[in-house]
Amino acid sequence: MNNLQKMIPVLVLGANLAIVSSQICAAITVQQVATQAQSSSDLPVVKSAGLSPDMNVPWSKTVRIIDPFEGEFLGVFDRNSLGGYLYREGSKQVISLWTPQSIRVLATLNTDQAGSFFYVAGRVYPRPDYLKFVTTKKVDKLLLKVREQVFQLDGSNNKFAVSKELATALKNAPDENLDIRLVLEEGQTVDSKIGTQTVKAWRSIY
Template sequence: MLMHSKGKNQRIWSLPRLAIVGLSLASLSLATTSIISLQPVMAKESDRLAKASAELPVVKSAALGTNMDVPWSKPVRIDDPFEGNYVGIFDRNYFWRNFVNNNARVEVISLWSRNSIRVLLAYSDRHCSYGSYYRTLIRVPDCLVFNNTLQITNLYIKLGEQVFRLEGNNNTFKVSDELATALKNSPSKNVSIRLLSETGETVDSAIGKRTVEGWKAIY
């Protein structure tokens, strides 16, 4: 009797145990299925991004300069021999203003990528004299053009009511996840920026609407 009762109890308690094991196996199976099902989606998205990058115009250098010949305000694939390959967008804005005690042509050039923003602040001014008597009569001045750049220590970006202040190194500023999201979601209109140089000069400029639209492909 006791032996029979003991065996019966073992059989009775084995049922819930089997149910628990069955549920555990089912959960594991579902989790494995979910992971496996996500893999093709992630691979497909990766392939899409790789294909989109391959179709972009190619720029062979990430170096900034005033005489650059690049597609402005549109995403490009950068194949730089020192920095590697990545997607970015170049922007340029220029204007005249009283700068470093001269009426100068100021040019703000920037490169926007997922991990960083690089900025070049350049300016040029003309010093003219009328030289000889003949040149004075026909009023043809002798002019010298001076070109220079300034080191930028701080970059301010105004997105809506929010202002991001970035501290840089060699005119390069890191892009945080928060800033990347804000850039991506920025409305398609001009964005105000402010540059602060190591000599204390402050220059206000703007990023054009087309570049702002291109941010959505970068961030």
């Protein structure tokens, strides 16, 4: 048997191994896609990407957003209340939606609280059904501090684009509260925090 005859079975065996290896890789890829699709379908569903002061969504958890105007995508909602109850005088609230492509922010500031009164026998009594209102503010800039790195984002209509560098930083952020600063249209700043559970939830979308 010459050298060429000895090599033929080896070459055939190598080709067969390559085909089997390719089939295994293809099967693994299909399984991964199926697993990801299954895990995505198991997530809570939120039917709008819009933000409002009194919205009720799963906070600090990965959710599947199915918006009638923007389509379907994954996101994490976060809320931080500063100064107590939403409608309390002097309270502030920062709501944000974190998605692979963008960050949306809604800031509300209450500088006053409207109320009503009634008179009985010459005495004034406050009514319990006071008027509830909040004032939303336009956010021009968003600053985030991840470890020692500060990202400054310029936005449009309270929406900020997520770069690859920022996405990587968010994914690798430590398990702790993350500081953010909102620069409002009038130049006023609001310092807030993103909670640890939201930071952990980022890892499934970035």
